[in-house]
Amino acid sequence: MARTFEFRRKEVVDKKPDIKNLLERWPGLFQMEEINAEFLRVTAVPLLTRFMVQLDKHSPQLLKIIRKKGGTTKAKTAIILEFLDQDADADIRRECILKSLIIYLGERVEDLIKEYMISQKDEAEEELQSTTMALFVFRDNSSLLHQPRDIGIIIDGVEVLNELPSVAAGVAKVFGLCYALNMEYPRGFRFTFEALQKIMMELDFNKMTSKIRICMHVCMYLAQKLTLPAITKVAVLKFRAVTQLLVKFLAFTSSTYSLSKDSLALKFSMKQLEELSVSFLGAPHQWMSCLRFDNLDNEDELPRISLQCTGLLLLCTRAG
Structure with a gap:
């Protein structure tokens, strides 16, 4: 895949083939390791490693900001954050923080992370056929403390990846595929993916909306990563x-x-x-x-x- 990168990239950017065509021509591009490799070729940044390290690094500060929020945001995130107090492992913790961040930024978790009971598989398949880009999660029950039965990615109604290890890894892969396939971020998630790009992945962070810039500065101040200027x-x-x-x-x-x-x-x-x-x-x-x-x-x-x-x-x- 490394040898054909230049040719493939030109095809993806110039011709903009649909997802079915890409799957037929470049099936290897839709493997977990190859998404990481393609993202590295495009950005010179390791995808999964950087994503997880930065998410863990910023999690304490993000939690402080999210927990201070009131109103409907507080009510919605409280249900998710309850799981953090129940001996949640690292994957569940990351999932809770990502979901809470999406809510905090005023966007809809259920449109990006579509969750179903395993008994709803037929209903889910019908709904996913009309989905532009999302992560799907099949569970035996509604508790986040239980490992999902399957986690995958759907693009333009086509399942491109499944058996992902965690929801956080799935979100990282969706982000990576946007770069690998030269696709726009999922509609309705402008702020979420800008936060992932510029706060988590530190890509093009000199240009950002005021909402994300403020969020980043608050995180950095809370983490005491900025040196305050002398008082003048x-x-x-x-x-x-x-x-x-x-x-x-x-x-x-x-x-x-x-x-x-x-x-x-x-x-x-x-x-x-x-x-x-x-x-x-x-x-x-x-x-x-x-x-x-x-x-x-x-x-x-x-x-x-x-x-x-x-x-x-x-x-x-x-x-x-």
Whole structure:
């Protein structure tokens, strides 16, 4: 496969053959090890190794961010994260974190990871025929603590891979196939796959949407991987300007949605914000515990500003 890479890549990129044609011409490309090898040829990055190492590395920080989220996100992720407290092994832990991350980013887990009972096989096959790109999982029961009977990948209604070792490995292979086959990311998972690409795989991470950039910066600060800049007069002044805008925004949000002061998780006055500006520059985690809107009555109707505000305040420290 290495010898034919240049010819195959030209065919995949220029002619864009359908998945059935690719399976017939390059059946070896759809083997687990060959997906890893093809991804390495395209990106010079090892697929499965980098994916698992980075997922494990960022898991503690991702969990902190996800657990702080309120509203429907908290309700949906709570069911999944319960399994982490039940002696879950590494594969189950990774699966739970990936599913929670998808929910946290506002996307639908069930559209990317399609799960069925083994008794639903006929029904599943009919549904998967109309699936563009997804991971399918067959289980004996609904518990994540039991090893699935089968895990595979479907592309344009065609099963291209099965008997995968775990859901996390399956997600990695879906990501790898997007590169190997020069395909777009699955529809409806723009943020999930951007996070996988730029946070987990560290590919083209200089260009990212604000949502993923903020998520990455928060993870890095929580992991204490960034060196905070020295406190300068300019940085403090810019910080104060940002906090003034933030206070005005919170006041506007409160009045617009007729929320009582007690319903807001952030209750700092302008004076308190300024007094804490210096300590913030040295201890951002103090602010991340404050900039939350978990107590809002109608969180789904409000702008999703919790993480945005956190990122705004974190990023302003770099101004000096």
